[in-house]
Amino acid sequence: MTMVSPDELGKWVRPALRGRTAHVMKSPDQIMEELGIAPEQAIKLNRNENPFGCSPKVNQALADYGTYNLYPDDAQLEFRELVSQYVGTTPDRVVGAAGGSHVLDIVMRLFVDPGDEVINCVPTFGLYEFISDLCGAKMVEVTRDENFNIDVNAIKAAITEKTKLIFLCNPNNPTGNITQQEDLLAVAETGVPVVVDEAYYEFSGETVVPFIDQYPNMMVARTLSKWAGMAGVRIGYGIFTASIANYLMGIKLPFGVSTPAVIALRASLQDKDYLMENVKQLIVERERLYQRLAQMDSLRPYPSRTNFIFCVVLRGNANEITEELKRRGILVTFYDTPLLRNGIRITVGKRGQNDKLIDALRDIGASLSK
Ligand SMILES: *Cc1c(COP(=O)(O)O)cnc(C)c1O
Numbered sequence: 001m002t003m004v005s006p007d008e009l010g011k012w013v014r015p016a017l018r019g020r021t022a023h024v025m026k027s028p029d030q031i032m033e034e035l036g037i038a039p040e041q042a043i044k045l046n047r048n049e050n051p052f053g054c055s056p057k058v059n060q061a062l063a064d065y066g067t068y069n070l071y072p073d074d075a076q077l078e079f080r081e082l083v084s085q086y087v088g089t090t091p092d093r094v095v096g097a098a099g100g101s102h103v104l105d106i107v108m109r110l111f112v113d114p115g116d117e118v119i120n121c122v123p124t125f126g127l128y129e130f131i132s133d134l135c136g137a138k139m140v141e142v143t144r145d146e147n148f149n150i151d152v153n154a155i156k157a158a159i160t161e162k163t164k165l166i167f168l169c170n171p172n173n174p175t176g177n178i179t180q181q182e183d184l185l186a187v188a189e190t191g192v193p194v195v196v197d198e199a200y201y202e203f204s205g206e207t208v209v210p211f212i213d214q215y216p217n218m219m220v221a222r223t224l225s226k227w228a229g230m231a232g233v234r235i236g237y238g239i240f241t242a243s244i245a246n247y248l249m250g251i252k253l254p255f256g257v258s259t260p261a262v263i264a265l266r267a268s269l270q271d272k273d274y275l276m277e278n279v280k281q282l283i284v285e286r287e288r289l290y291q292r293l294a295q296m297d298s299l300r301p302y303p304s305r306t307n308f309i310f311c312v313v314l315r316g317n318a319n320e321i322t323e324e325l326k327r328r329g330i331l332v333t334f335y336d337t338p339l340l341r342n343g344i345r346i347t348v349g350k351r352g353q354n355d356k357l358i359d360a361l362r363d364i365g366a367s368l369s370k
Pocket of ligand 1 (some may be wrong): 099
């Protein structure tokens with residue numbers, strides 16, 4: 001018997017996945033440590049996290065619970081009940097998962113075989129392409145217009161008999177803009193399964209959930225990562241027709257909704273008013289930050305319905321600005337792709353954090369014009 005070297009094992013890996021390796025993403029704490037900045041002093045405006053944290057009731061409820069040795073309820077009875085009350089639907093239309101990302105992943109698995117086509121309205125959230133690749137699907141990209149609005153006619157024209165799913169991120173990440181409801185419904189009108197990703201629903205206030213009855217091919221994915229400040233807990237859910245929900249409950253991995261997730265969801269929804277007050281404050285801050293950014297002649301911010309603002313850097317280099325901000329303990333995300341040239345995405349922080357960002361950007365901008 002011959003031994004196989006670890007490198008040779010690559011040939012056993014699915015061809016579509018060969019050459020893929022771990023994303024080496026440095027943790028924010030690592031980055032700050034390297035720069036000699038204490039993690040608690042870092043201003044994290046790079047991942048659309050909620051600077052107010054989760055509800056204090058979540059911490060209390062998680063500490064009070066004792067039986068983490070037992071498996072959670074795989075039927076998600078309480079989870080589905082709680083979400084259905086929050087959303088205003090029935091529990092049989094709700095499916096829970098470990099984050100909105102996992103909701104999108106199981107929807108993908110339900111509809112898409114290797115070789116099938118998936119329509120993606122770019123530039124948009126990178127996860128759609130990632131999970132399509134894992135399924136061996138072919139990404140068909142339909143470009144958004146100069147204001148990042150979707151092109152309904154181009155989407156319709158891109159549909160073939162192989163199209164199994166259309167992704168619509170609304171509002172869109174990383175650009176922040178909202179899609180008109182009539183455009184979303186026009187895409188649903190095609191009859192092709194459509195996922196509307198409403199990760200930022202609580203910030204935008206706009207949803208297509210009431211139209212799922214009329215368009216049973218339309219599905220909505222949401223998360224508690226952003227508005228409820230629980231990105232670390234991993235709680236997402238989808239809203240579907242009862243029939244699709246039933247399929248999804250049949251293909252999901254067991255126990256995807258953990259006991260802490262159910263506890264944290266319950267406590268958050270009990271404290272909804274507190275959390276929505278934080279959302280409101282972030283919206284006020286977003287508008288203030290937008291005005292300040294718009295005053296800088298080095299940047300062009302785009303209007304946002306989320307908890308972040310996308311800016312094109314008009315003078316200077318987005319990567320260098322991002323690095324310079326990092327040296328000052330402020331993290332933002334930079335983009336330089338064919339469709340997002342020289343851009344930065346800034347998560348809206350607390351007032352004081354946003355002020356520090358604005359000061360730093362002004363300072364950097366001033367040194368650029370010298
Ligand atoms: C944050 C986000 C999600 C979901 O994130 P999870 O943390 O996995 O719940 C989904 N879609 C978009 C566009 C997002 O920005």
